[in-house]
Amino acid sequence: MKIKFSRNFRQFKPFLFEELYRQAAAERAKGRDIISLAVGDPDIPTDRGIVARAAAEVKKAANHRYPNTKGNAALRKAVADWHKRRHGLVFHPSDEVSILIGSKEGIAHLPLAVMDPGDLCLIPDPTYPTYRTGVVLAGGRVHDVALEEKNGFLPDLAKIPSRVADKAKLFFLNYPNNPTGADASLDFYKELVRWAKKHSVIIAQDAAYCDLYFGEPAPSILQVPGAREAAVEFYSVSKTYCMAGWRIGWVVGNGELVRAINSLKENIDSGPFNAIQNAAAWGLDHHERIVPPVRKKFAARAEKFCSGLEKAGWRLRRPGGSCFVWARPPADMKSIDSVCLMLEKAAVLAAPGSGFGRCGEGYVRFSLTEPDSRLYEALRRITALDWKAGS
Ligand SMILES: Cc1ncc(COP(=O)(O)O)c(C=O)c1O
Structure with a gap:
């Protein structure tokens, strides 16, 4: 056949x-x-403490049952506490936080929740390739937004034609940036949020490298007043906690979007192993060390x-x-x-x-x-x- x-x-x-x-x-x-x-x-x-915690958690029979798709309460609380300490932001652990099987999973799934066939997504060029994945699966179209060295590898929002901006549903970005290493300031995020609201574009900012900054701490787009109306932000323990093999990430921000990602995931996966979630929660609580x-x-x-x-x-x-x-x-x-x-x-x-x-x-x-x-x-x-x- x-x-x-x-x-x-x-x-x-x-x-x-x-x-x-x-x-x-x-x-x-x-x-x-x-x-x-x-x-x-x-x-x-x-970190050895995270590994020891995971080893202990693996032995607990309660962890051998299905996890909860949106992540267990311990990790969602640890994530919310972490954002409070790191950015001074308050997220409701049940409604505004969702745990992912690595941030790549949520990034690939988000377009399925918000894009219809033919809809337009803005993607930086050069880019992390997974942004395209979900758009392709959703039958959407991509408009590349150039990141040029002369602009510090930030998108020049004024150069995105209004007819494209008005049609776009979603804009993926990531800072600190893969592949260019560029960082973004809070002022850039303010301009971006203004632009996104004007054109009704959802911003998906991918902060996988948020704690690998070499100057001032990398800001969150969600620190911009009102950003939560338009944006979600993806996080990962893969790089900053050196846990790439453990497959834990999360998304925070706009509650409607976070809940949509949850309901999509309920129909696709059942969340990461609770033992690993608990070990990651322990790691977030020991961030400073x-x-x-x-x-x-x-x-x-x-x-x-x-x-x-x-x-x-x-x-x-x-x-x-x-x-x-x-x-x-x-x-x-x-x-x-x-x-x-x-x-x-x-x-x-x-x-x-x-x-x-x-x-x-x-x-x-x-x-x-x-x-x-x-x-x-x-x-x-x-x-x-x-x-x-x-x-
Ligand atoms: C920009 C960016 N976002 C997300 C990811 C995926 O990370 P995770 O391991 O959390 O799926 C990567 C991995 O290389 C990345 O470079």
């Missing part, structure tokens, strides 16, 4: 990072010592990696946060050619900027999520290349 896949499904390309994992594995299978800086998967082990050393580590890596690249003639804007360096090599080349050159001659795998969107062409994204010795060995190998000669 010939399987005919759906029109929406046929639009999917292989997920960029899966492809990069495959390339690194294939090169390693040939016996090469490949250092992969392609994927943002923190190398730092999860766990997260600052992680932030310091990534800040130190960013400083050293950027300085090394700059000395070797790479062109870059220093990241304000995240775990990424977004840079152009000393000679102008297509992203894929730079990545292939580094893989072939330096055994270093980076992510091609063009994989994040057309505006990423020419750039390369390095992830700082390898142990220091490997990261700096990769830097040594890359900076030893003669880019003008292409070797």
